[in-house]
Amino acid sequence: xxxxxxxxxxxxxxxxxxxxxxxxxxxxxxxxxxxxxxxxxxxxxxxxxxxxxxxxxxxxxxxxxxxxxxxxxxxxxxxxxxxxxxxxxxxxxxxxxxxxxxxxxxxxxxxxxxxxxxxxxxxxxxxxxxxxxxxxxxxxxxxxxxxxxxxxxxxxxxxxxxxxxxxxxxxxxxxxxxxxxxxxxxxxxxxx
Amino acid sequence: xxxxxxxxxxxxxxxxxxxxxxxxxxxxxxxxxxxxxxxxxxxxxxxxxxxxxxxxxxxxxxxxxxxxxxxxxxxxxxxxxxxxxxxxxxxxxxxxxxxxxxxxxxxxxxxxxxxxxxxxxxxxxxxxxxxxxxxxxxxxxxxxxxxxxxxxxxxxxxxxxxxxxxxxxxxxxxxxxxxxxxxxxxxxxxxx
Amino acid sequence: xxxxxxxxxxxxxxxxxxxxxxxxxxxxxxxxxxxxxxxxxxxxxxxxxxxxxxxxxxxxxxxxxxxxxxxxxxxxxxxxxxxxxxxxxxxxxxxxxxxxxxxxxxxxxxxxxxxxxxxxxxxxxxxxxxxxxxxxxxxxxxxxxxxxxxxxxxxxxxxxxxxxxxxxxxxxxxxxxxxxxxxxxxxxxxxx
Amino acid sequence: xxxxxxxxxxxxxxxxxxxxxxxxxxxxxxxxxxxxxxxxxxxxxxxxxxxxxxxxxxxxxxxxxxxxxxxxxxxxxxxxxxxxxxxxxxxxxxxxxxxxxxxxxxxxxxxxxxxxxxxxxxxxxxxxxxxxxxxxxxxxxxxxxxxxxxxxxxxxxxxxxxxxxxxxxxxxxxxxxxxxxxxxxxxxxxxx
DNA sequence: CATGAATGAGCTTTCATTCAT
DNA sequence: TATGAATGAAAGCTCATTCAT
Numbered sequence: 163x164x165x166x167x168x169x170x171x172x173x174x175x176x177x178x179x180x181x182x183x184x185x186x187x188x189x190x191x192x193x194x195x196x197x198x199x200x201x202x203x204x205x206x207x208x209x210x211x212x213x214x215x216x217x218x219x220x221x222x223x224x225x226x227x228x229x230x231x232x233x234x235x236x237x238x239x240x241x242x243x244x245x246x247x248x249x250x251x252x253x254x255x256x257x258x259x260x261x262x263x264x265x266x267x268x269x270x271x272x273x274x275x276x277x278x279x280x281x282x283x284x285x286x287x288x289x290x291x292x293x294x295x296x297x298x299x300x301x302x303x304x305x306x307x308x309x310x311x312x313x314x315x316x317x318x319x320x321x322x323x324x325x326x327x328x329x330x331x332x333x334x335x336x337x338x339x340x341x342x343x344x345x346x347x348x349x350x351x352x353x354x
Numbered sequence: 355x356x357x358x359x360x361x362x363x364x365x366x367x368x369x370x371x372x373x374x375x376x377x378x379x380x381x382x383x384x385x386x387x388x389x390x391x392x393x394x395x396x397x398x399x400x401x402x403x404x405x406x407x408x409x410x411x412x413x414x415x416x417x418x419x420x421x422x423x424x425x426x427x428x429x430x431x432x433x434x435x436x437x438x439x440x441x442x443x444x445x446x447x448x449x450x451x452x453x454x455x456x457x458x459x460x461x462x463x464x465x466x467x468x469x470x471x472x473x474x475x476x477x478x479x480x481x482x483x484x485x486x487x488x489x490x491x492x493x494x495x496x497x498x499x500x501x502x503x504x505x506x507x508x509x510x511x512x513x514x515x516x517x518x519x520x521x522x523x524x525x526x527x528x529x530x531x532x533x534x535x536x537x538x539x540x541x542x543x544x545x546x
Numbered sequence: 547x548x549x550x551x552x553x554x555x556x557x558x559x560x561x562x563x564x565x566x567x568x569x570x571x572x573x574x575x576x577x578x579x580x581x582x583x584x585x586x587x588x589x590x591x592x593x594x595x596x597x598x599x600x601x602x603x604x605x606x607x608x609x610x611x612x613x614x615x616x617x618x619x620x621x622x623x624x625x626x627x628x629x630x631x632x633x634x635x636x637x638x639x640x641x642x643x644x645x646x647x648x649x650x651x652x653x654x655x656x657x658x659x660x661x662x663x664x665x666x667x668x669x670x671x672x673x674x675x676x677x678x679x680x681x682x683x684x685x686x687x688x689x690x691x692x693x694x695x696x697x698x699x700x701x702x703x704x705x706x707x708x709x710x711x712x713x714x715x716x717x718x719x720x721x722x723x724x725x726x727x728x729x730x731x732x733x734x735x736x737x738x
Numbered sequence: 739x740x741x742x743x744x745x746x747x748x749x750x751x752x753x754x755x756x757x758x759x760x761x762x763x764x765x766x767x768x769x770x771x772x773x774x775x776x777x778x779x780x781x782x783x784x785x786x787x788x789x790x791x792x793x794x795x796x797x798x799x800x801x802x803x804x805x806x807x808x809x810x811x812x813x814x815x816x817x818x819x820x821x822x823x824x825x826x827x828x829x830x831x832x833x834x835x836x837x838x839x840x841x842x843x844x845x846x847x848x849x850x851x852x853x854x855x856x857x858x859x860x861x862x863x864x865x866x867x868x869x870x871x872x873x874x875x876x877x878x879x880x881x882x883x884x885x886x887x888x889x890x891x892x893x894x895x896x897x898x899x900x901x902x903x904x905x906x907x908x909x910x911x912x913x914x915x916x917x918x919x920x921x922x923x924x925x926x927x928x929x930x
Numbered sequence: 931c932a933t934g935a936a937t938g939a940g941c942t943t944t945c946a947t948t949c950a951t
Numbered sequence: 952t953a954t955g956a957a958t959g960a961a962a963g964c965t966c967a968t969t970c971a972t
Contacts, residue, residue: 172935188468190382194963204937209964267466274459274466274519276380309535312526316516317539321508327465334504343501347509351543364953385945396954398948407946556932572852574766577966588933590969599967651850657903658843658850660764693919696910700897701923708892711850718888727885731893735927748956770942780958785943 173211175201177222185267189219189277220282223272226265231289233258240292244300245349251293252345255319259326260336266326293319306352318348365403367393369414377459381411381469412474415464418457423481425450432484436492437541443485444537447511451518452528458518485511498544510540557595559585561606569651573603573661604666607656610649615673617642624676628684629733632702635677636729639703643710644720650710677703690736702732749787751777753798761843765795765853796858799848802841807865809834816868820876821925824894827869828921831895835902836912842902869895882928894924 179200183192194215198205212218238250259266272278278286297314300306306314325344328334336344371392375384386407390397404410430442451458464470470478489506492498498506517536520526528536563584567576578599582589596602618638622631643650656662662670681698684690690698709728712718720728755776759768770791774781788794814826835842848854854862873890876882882890901920904910912920 186468188381190380190469193961195961205963206938206965207936210935215963270466274462276378277382307539309539310526312517312520313532313536313539316513316520317509317543320516321512324508324512325504328504328508334502340505344505347499347501347505347543351509351539386947387945390955397946398954398956399952401947402952570852572766573764574853578968579966582934589967590933590935591931593968594931654850658846660762661766691923693923694910696901696904697916697920697923700900700904701893701927704900705892705896708896709888712888712892718886724889728889731883731885731889731927735893735923769940771940781942782944782959783957786956791942 172201172203172207175203176208176211176218177225180218180222181226181264181268184219184271185264189271189275216279219272219277220279222268223278223282224285226269227286227289230258230262230265230269233262234290235292238292240295244296244303244305247296248300248349249345251296252318252348253341256322256336256341256344259322260329263326263330266323267330270323270327304354307354309352314352317351321348364393364395364399367395368400368403368410369417372410372414373418373456373460376411376463377456381463381467408471411469412471414460415470415474416477418461419478419481422450422454422457422461425454426482427484430484432487436488436495436497439488440492440541441537443488444510444540445533448514448528448533448536451514452521455518455522458515459522462515462519496546499546501544506544509543513540556585556587556591559587560592560595560602561609564602564606565610565648565652568603568655569648573655573659600663603661604663606652607662607666608669610653611670611673614642614646614649614653617646618674619676622676624679628680628687628689629737631680632684632733633729635680636702636732637725640706640720640725640728643706644713647710647714650707651714654707654711688738691738693736698736701735705732748777748779748783751779752784752787752794753801756794756798757802757840757844760795760847761840765847765851792855795853796855798844799854799858800861802845803862803865806834806838806841806845809838810866811868814868816871820872820879820881823872824876824925825921827872828894828924829917832898832912832917832920835898836905839902839906842899843906846899846903880930883930885928890928893927897924 176197179197180192183196183200194208195205197218198208208218212221234251234254236254238247238254240247242250272283272286293315294311297306297311301308325334325336329336368389371389372384375388375392386400387397389410390400400410404413426443426446428446430439430446432439434442464475464478485507486503489498489503493500517526517528521528560581563581564576567580567584578592579589581602582592592602596605618635620638622634622638624631626634656667656670677699678695681690681695685692709718709720713720752773755773756768759772759776770784771781773794774784784794788797810827810830812830814823814830816823818826848859848862869891870887873882873887877884901910901912905912
């Protein structure tokens with residue numbers, strides 16, 4: 163019992179340290195020694211939990227991607243009417259990016275960089291299926307523009323990444339207040 | 355004369371090599387030796403044109419940013435009516451990302467990674483001022499939603515980055531045909 | 547009782563594992579962790595039976611050397627006439643190298659490498675005294691050439707190491723049949 | 739010109755350092771850092787001349803094997819009568835082992851250890867062909883016992899390795915004087 | 931006795947940078 | 952200008968050994 167907690171703790175500490183260092187210094191300036199030190203652990207210990215640096219990055223990516231998609235579909239049911247369902251998912255994702263900036267930044271870095279295995283990248287893509295299904299349903303019902311899902315995603319969900327980055331740099335403040343206005347813009351983009 | 359051309363050639367070859375390697379391998383797997391070899395130049399030669407690796411990356415970033423913004427405002431005049439002006443800029447940017455994928459990928463990598471100096475990052479931001487001015491004008495004239503420019507940018511220009519990435523991975527084909535439909539989505543998002 | 551047997555078993559398992567790994571991978575690629583795993587034991591356990599890696603190697607060397615010399619003088623009595631005595635010892639050694647290839651290989655590795663303590667090396671040398679005595683007797687009786695024992699050993703016993711190696715590599719088959727011919731060669735070398 | 743000499747010098751210095759360290763400490767205690775220091779060179783420099791540690795060892799092995807076999811057949815011509823030819827080769831090898839103890843020790847270590855690639859090991863074997871041919875000729879002419887070449891080698895050439903080791907440990911002195919007697923023993927072993 | 935997670939010194943190797951040519 | 956051999960600090964990783972359980 164205590165053992166399992168400890169193990170989880172150390173793995174977690176290492177993932178946290180990696181997240182933090184890669185975010186702030188980039189993959190290229192996040193040496194294993196620093197990761198170990200930040201996690202309060204000896205360099206050799208990393209290799210008890212991860213095969214190598216690439217594996218550490220991959221696992222971090224997948225872990226975060228999982229927690230992200232779990233968050234994204236919280237309280238969502240596919241029986242919901244299209245607009246309501248979309249609203250819930252959109253708000254979930256927006257809130258995730260607002261309150262888990264570190265994680266969101268890391269995902270952005272992974273998605274724009276060849277630092278994650280292609281296999282892990284594929285793995286991470288699977289998780290948005292319910293959103294795809296919802297968009298399809300919306301198109302069938304004549305509520306959403308009959309365009310590629312990539313297009314619909316690009317103009318509704320993806321912009322949140324930019325707002326998050328802007329916010330982090332202090333240029334823009336995305337808050338509960340203006341979230342509704344922002345959703346309106348997203349919805350205007352794709353509604354029929 | 356030939357010498358000056360040569361100089362330009364070598365600098366250019368080095369920037370090209372860096373662009374290519376960083377795009378395909380990431381900053382962390384683009385050693386100076388490989389950059390030199392790809393550029394057909396000796397490692398030592400790099401330091402005749404650039405102070406160090408960071409400087410090389412910075413200059414590449416600024417160079418591309420410049421060429422990008424030049425492209426973005428091609429044929430654009432601030433006297434144009436708001437929608438026409440916006441349309442021109444939007445299409446310019448879309449076309450740039452379609453035809454200069456390497457450059458666009460690199461910018462995306464820089465914007466989501468701490469690989470470029472903050473100073474250079476600031477430097478790169480200045481270039482979009484005419485777009486900002488245009489959006490402001492649109493808001494004054496009641497044509498565009500009275501929202502933060504960050505928001506307006508996020509839901510019109512920024513999505514193009516996602517489409518470019520999707521296209522590069524073969525998931526989506528952004529072409530001349532559907533460019534018009536795509537613009538419509540962008541415009542719907544911000545028009546009043 | 548069971549405990550003592552167990553103890554012996556574990557020590558034995560560790561020695562066996564070491565023998566096997568050092569033979570196949572070399573000393574430099576036989577880490578304690580692999581030895582432990584091969585022996586079906588925890589890494590920490592090794593240190594209950596051996597002081598450290600060097601001690602493990604040393605003890606293995608001495609153990610094998612002991613069993614080898616016991617085998618070498620099996621059925622031998624110093625009262626035997628010289629040629630008969632020599633024949634018995636020679637056949638014993640030949641048979642040992644034929645049927646205990648792993649052990650013989652390990653000894654060869656130890657004898658040509660600085661992997662064993664000098665002390666242990668000295669320790670291992672003592673065991674051939676009866677053979678030395680026999681050679682001396684042979685020289686006194688005018689049956690064997692009056693040469694250094696090193697020389698006599700080099701041209702009678704030592705060649706068996708080469709034949710064993712050749713056999714292991716599949717180049718040569720040393721078997722019961724040709725053992726007699728081989729002995730003849732050895733004897734021709736040193737007989738007067 | 740100066741460059742090539744320098745290059746050869748550095749490669750040579752590294753091979754020498756490796757020879758010395760592996761002989762005295764064993765493969766397992768001959769770290770690249772020590773090799774570099776002994777060669778009067780920086781650790782990184784090793785990798786300008788060798789792919790990795792294994793390659794360094796392999797090349798050293800092959801180099802020595804080559805120089806050994808060149809030495810072995812010095813002044814030898816296949817037109818010589820069998821005994822004279824054999825005598826020349828045997829003396830050459832004996833002299834090599836007497837005057838190039840370091841090299842001979844290293845070869846012995848390689849031949850009794852899995853430290854050299856199998857490919858390189860094969861490569862090293864090719865060089866004794868003229869001796870094989872000579873033994874065959876001797877057998878045809880009824881001068882040498884009609885036995886396997888492995889056997890003939892084991893009882894004539896191979897014993898020299900033992901004498902060299904003994905000599906190095908100060909137990910035995912193989913010198914010009916007793917070389918003739920020693921040859922006699924070898925010849926007695928295989929002559930018909 | 932036995933475990934095996936943890937350690938950290940030390941290993942092999944890489945790579946940004948220099949400098950004699 | 953241009954070279955590229957050389958550097959050496961630092962990277963990723965291994966492994967003999969320890970110690971709390």
